[in-house]
Amino acid sequence: MERSDGECASSSENPRPWQSYHTVYTNAKAVANETPRFEGMDGVDKEKVQKVVYEMSKGSKYFENEERKEAFIRQKIEHMRARCAKLTSLVISHYQKVADKRILELEATRDLSRSWLHVDMDAFYAAVETLSNPSLKGKPMAVGTMSMICTANYEARRFGVRAAMPGFIARKLCPELIFVPTNFTKYTYYSDLTRKVFCKYDPNFMAASLDEAYLDITEVCRERGISGIEIAEELRTSVYEEAGLTCSAGVAPNRLLAKVCSDINKPNGQFVLPNDRMAVMTFISSLPIRKIGGIGKVTEHILRDVFGINTCEEMLQKGSLLCAVFSHSTADFFLSVGLGLGSTNTPQARFRKSISSERTFSVTEDKALLYRKLDHIAAEIAEMLSADMQKEGLRGRTLTLKLKTASFEVRTRAVTLQKYISSSEDILKHASVLLKAELPVSLRLIGLRVTQFNEDKVRAPSDPTQKTLTNFMTSGHASKKIVGDQNSLGSDINDDCLIDDKETSVSLDVSETNNYEFGDPVCDNSLPDLNDENCSFSNKISEVEKIHENEVSPLLEGNSLVLRQEEGSCCDGVEEVDKDTTPDNKVGTSSNQKDQFIWLDDYKCSLCGTEMPPSFIEERQEHSDFHLAERLQKEESGSDLRILTHMERCVRTQRDHSASHRKRKKQKLFEKEGTHIPIDMFFAKRNRNF
DNA sequence: ACATGGGCGTGAG
């Protein structure tokens, strides 16, 4: 079902707006496709769930942000489509050869000699909670809070309640829902019980999280002369006996497939895929791509809407396009998926590359209050982070501050230091500098991350169990401590084999659209910048005087520092918090007029036919920018040195502004149109000339 | 050409 356009139109035009509002929990792997037999999704009225989710979300800041992101992805898709359409048959046949060759090479790496088993505990946290409080049995229950759920039992899932869904929406879906707070000490305890069982089958098993693990059962099968089916059954029985919990298992020739398999007969079931090429290919042929680990909502969307790929098999059929459009590693990943390949070795320990801690809090309008709060929270986070680092003996020299504004825009700011740090004092000291530089902002989250570790730290590898939904719940210090404790508590043995969840772990960054090999005209990375409401783009500032406004922002920053110091004092500052958006709004209207000529019926782009509702002010501006840039590029390449039009000046103004406002990133959107020079180079040139 | 730094998006639970 494809409704890329009407999505954001007002509800009068679109009778079912909720159908296009996808969230991770309405579009999760388990929910994604038809086969409703399993995953507790039987009888879930998906339409109703989506409607409720939509109704509960509609109009919120969060929702608006989701819409922005959605729109951005749609643009990206549009762009990639256009690019594919432009491929000449010559280019395509070239990439067909590239793809064919690569497929052969990948095929040659196929290893069917090993058996991997993936175990996944059923609704783990919920199951543990039920164990310790049997009265919960049979009742819909979720582990988590009103703002976020990390696990729901199967009774609750029947109502559409899922992990990563906010609690208040879950309650709407299921008014009877019982909420139970997280308790990691318990989960860790039970996790250890299960791991003791895993050890018997593979002493080097890879723990993927508290409730998931990969076991290489090749040896046990051989030694005991029994099949993967039997091992899986025995293991599940044993886990139940030891921990009183049910789990699901998948057995396959590699980890990627094993993980897919464990999902098939969940809960309390198993699925075994024989080590046979035909069996694998058949399995893969109809498998929806979304079932593959590493392919999420966005990638699915792109592969489907740009290439028409729905099943893994189709990755191979569209191999040439994939190779033409994506980077080497990404294309390789996709092709491997199409072949049903995955890693089969037990990787040597992988080391953590970053460690971080973040926290969400309620948005405070009052500046003085906000700043006091920030002080407090920053200090807390620094301490948690430092504690975690010290626990793992880590020291790092890059500190990144993460902020989420009241409008859900995410920013990160980093410094790289001369020396390695790990103390909370050091962290806080540098974090404060970063934070202050951003200050007139209304925030809902701050986070700190440390990277660039001191290498020779050949310490125990990271504990993958940390990457859970869950930690945040007890989000303060408590949870962190407990999570940390998993390390010590948690099986010392397996701690040294780190999981790499992504299996082939092929870097699949969909955002990249690089093709490799010699640069052909296919290559343009461009996507309009739709993301940042705050800065730049919507200011297709049409008047020269706007330039002065650009100069204002540094002053504001200066102001903020002052404000910062006189925290207690009353503030005119609250407005300034919105300074970013205020000018935008103004500009929005003025530029609207300017753009109107391009929008037929105020809806459809007269140049390329892309449809976009009038409410998408910023997106539309970006879009018209795109055409403008295109035109400019043509002119430039034709060495047409004519005088800039009014509109063009505006764009330049905006670019300057953007650049100076460290908004450089998405300008790439306009780069690399075919063999033309990058547009920002172009602007640079122009700017020098004028 | 290559290394490094910074910013962002993606996926997972």
Added chain:
DNA sequence: CAGACCTCACGCCCATGT
């Protein structure tokens, strides 16, 4: 009583510096 949509890790891209 209303409001409440997370946390963590990774890898890619661009820009900049050498």
